[in-house]
Amino acid sequence: xxxxxxxxxxxxxxxxxxxxxxxxxxxxxxxxxxxxxxxxxxxxxxxxxxxxxxxxxxxxxxxxxxxxxxxxxxxxxxxxxxxxxxxxxxxxxxxxxxxxxxxxxxxxxxxxxxxxxxxxxxxxxxxxxxxxxxxxxxxxxxxxxxxxxxxxxxxxxxxxxxxxxxxxxxxxxxxxxxxxxxxxxxxxxxxxxxxxxxxxxxxxxxxxxxxxxxxxxxxxxxxxxxxxxxxxxxxxxxxxxxxxxxxxxxxxxxxxxxxxxx
Amino acid sequence: xxxxxxxxxxxxxxxxxxxxxxxxxxxxxxxxxxxxxxxxxxxxxxxxxxxxxxxxxxxxxxxxxxxxxxxxxxxxxxxxxxxxxxxxxxxxxxxxxxxxxxxxxxxxxxxxxxxxxxxxxxxxxxxxxxxxxxxxxxxxxxxxxxxxxxxxxxxxxxxxxxxxxxxxxxxxxxxxxxxxxxxxxxxxxxxxxxxxxxxxxxxxxxxxxxxxxxxxxxxxxxxxxxxxxxxxxxxxxxxxxxxxxxxxxxxxxxxxxxxxxx
Numbered sequence: 001x002x003x004x005x006x007x008x009x010x011x012x013x014x015x016x017x018x019x020x021x022x023x024x025x026x027x028x029x030x031x032x033x034x035x036x037x038x039x040x041x042x043x044x045x046x047x048x049x050x051x052x053x054x055x056x057x058x059x060x061x062x063x064x065x066x067x068x069x070x071x072x073x074x075x076x077x078x079x080x081x082x083x084x085x086x087x088x089x090x091x092x093x094x095x096x097x098x099x100x101x102x103x104x105x106x107x108x109x110x111x112x113x114x115x116x117x118x119x120x121x122x123x124x125x126x127x128x129x130x131x132x133x134x135x136x137x138x139x140x141x142x143x144x145x146x147x148x149x150x151x152x153x154x155x156x157x158x159x160x161x162x163x164x165x166x167x168x169x170x171x172x173x174x175x176x177x178x179x180x181x182x183x184x185x186x187x188x189x190x191x192x193x194x195x196x197x198x199x200x201x202x203x204x205x206x207x208x209x210x211x212x213x214x215x216x217x218x219x220x221x222x223x224x225x226x227x228x229x230x231x232x233x234x235x236x237x238x239x240x241x242x243x244x245x246x247x248x249x250x251x252x253x254x255x256x257x258x259x260x261x262x
Numbered sequence: 263x264x265x266x267x268x269x270x271x272x273x274x275x276x277x278x279x280x281x282x283x284x285x286x287x288x289x290x291x292x293x294x295x296x297x298x299x300x301x302x303x304x305x306x307x308x309x310x311x312x313x314x315x316x317x318x319x320x321x322x323x324x325x326x327x328x329x330x331x332x333x334x335x336x337x338x339x340x341x342x343x344x345x346x347x348x349x350x351x352x353x354x355x356x357x358x359x360x361x362x363x364x365x366x367x368x369x370x371x372x373x374x375x376x377x378x379x380x381x382x383x384x385x386x387x388x389x390x391x392x393x394x395x396x397x398x399x400x401x402x403x404x405x406x407x408x409x410x411x412x413x414x415x416x417x418x419x420x421x422x423x424x425x426x427x428x429x430x431x432x433x434x435x436x437x438x439x440x441x442x443x444x445x446x447x448x449x450x451x452x453x454x455x456x457x458x459x460x461x462x463x464x465x466x467x468x469x470x471x472x473x474x475x476x477x478x479x480x481x482x483x484x485x486x487x488x489x490x491x492x493x494x495x496x497x498x499x500x501x502x503x504x505x506x507x508x509x510x511x512x513x514x515x516x517x518x519x520x521x522x523x524x
Contacts, residue, residue, distance in 0.1 A: 005403070023410065023413075026409075026410060026413075027409075027410075027413055029403070029404070029407055030402045030403065030404070030407055030408070030409050030413075031402065031403055032402075032403025032404070033403075052410075054410070055407060056407075098424070138420070139423070139424065139427070140292045140293065140294075141267070141291070141292065141293055141294025141295075141423060142291070142292070142294070145291055145292055145317060145318075146292070147288075147289075147292050147416075148285065148288060148289075148314075148316070150413070151285075151288075151289055151292075151412070151413060151416045154409075154413045154416055154417065155416065155417065155420055158400075158417055161401070161403060162360070162401065165401070
């Protein structure tokens with residue numbers, strides 16, 4: 001049976017210091033979280049990485065190197081980005097670390113949840129934020145100071161584990177549900193949907209292909225908040241195909257979805 | 263007015279890696295805790311310390327170098343030691359990190375509270391544990407793995423700040439009480455009391471001076487749990503003096519207590 005915490009992955013984007021990757025692996029392991037994904041780290045394998053991992057070598061060995069954030073998130077159902085502070089002005093749902101732990105614990109093990117950490121100095125870009133359905137921040141004494149990235153990962157993983165333990169202690173053992181259409185759609189399925197949507201909107205000239213950014217951003221947020229199931233995405237894509245005068249064909253697996261000209 | 267978190271101090275004993283001191287200073291600063299005390303660190307001032315402090319230079323500059331744990335704790339009212347796991351077999355009150363944060367928040371700002379962290383590999387010695395009134399551990403996924411010391415300080419400081427914020431949000435602003443005899447006794451006052459107690463017990467031949475350890479250990483725990491006020495300590499010492507046929511004289515300040523032969 002899948003352990004709930006196995007459904008969490010930690011994504012680090014363009015990490016500069018290899019030592020931080022090692023410290024992050026150790027932080028994850030202390031809290032029982034093992035799935036590390038590294039998007040274009042400056043340097044990964046260094047003696048410092050291994051020294052600071054201090055025994056979390058299994059996490060480093062299994063860590064997945066990804067060439068894009070999109071690739072790192074492909075099998076995830078829900079993506080939570082980290083921000084240095086509460087950004088109430090941004091139009092994403094916002095959580096603090098404790099709320100995030102509770103949210104994550106309540107949605108495991110049905111959903112694969114990604115927690116995305118940006119660069120050491122500059123965090124996540126606006127484009128990367130577009131891939132997130134919610135934002136989490138760690139409360140701090142000063143807004144102008146910042147946590148080390150491994151320390152931030154330590155606190156978020158700690159809160160996820162604490163909340164998961166609390167929930168497990170209070171509920172009877174559950175029957176693992178079979179993978180199916182009523183599960184939330186994966187990020188890969190959502191990406192295919194957004195591409196499909198963009199194509200469709202360009203075709204009907206609702207969207208300017210030379211400047212699709214703002215509209216698509218708002219649509220991403222909208223559908224991201226809905227957190228649709230796979231069957232709902234199938235319906236949405238069926239509608240798009242119908243608008244396009246195309247036929248939408250579902251392959252054998254719910255994850256392998258393609259649009260074909262008829 | 264003293265901020266509640268100013269009443270917390272972090273004590274690190276014989277830290278081996280100067281980088282860990284820097285990381286600890288950064289972890290403390292993010293959570294608004296500033297009082298760092300270093301008992302015989304292997305090396306303190308190194309480029310690594312400053313690099314990893316990453317702007318928490320003020321904490322490093324004000325950090326107090328101490329030649330003994332006793333000296334580091336002299337002005338503290340309550341001492342909480344950290345242990346790698348829940349040690350239910352040990353006869354100290356035990357807390358996890360969240361309970362510790364709540365306990366600390368409820369007792370600030372009246373008490374100066376020390377959180378003591380042992381060596382990176384071996385933690386606290388039994389003798390050092392004797393100076394603690396309670397133990398805290400951070401829940402982990404595996405008992406056989408350990409947190410980096412700065413990561414442990416990060417989580418404990420985070421829990422203290424979170425709990426302090428919660429309490430402050432829920433209570434009206436309070437009047438700071440004047441320093442007085444109804445405050446909990448400082449560790450220095452308690453140490454003088456224990457020395458006095460030991461002398462007295464040896465004098466009445468209740469205690470073998472060649473092997474005072476076990477009995478004194480139990481008595482330390484007992485009085486540690488009581489967490490007496492300064493006036494209660496004065497009473498206890500008055501009783502001891504009476505047993506000894508001496509006169510117990512209280513000097514001008516409650517902290518300066520001496521026993522004199524009459």
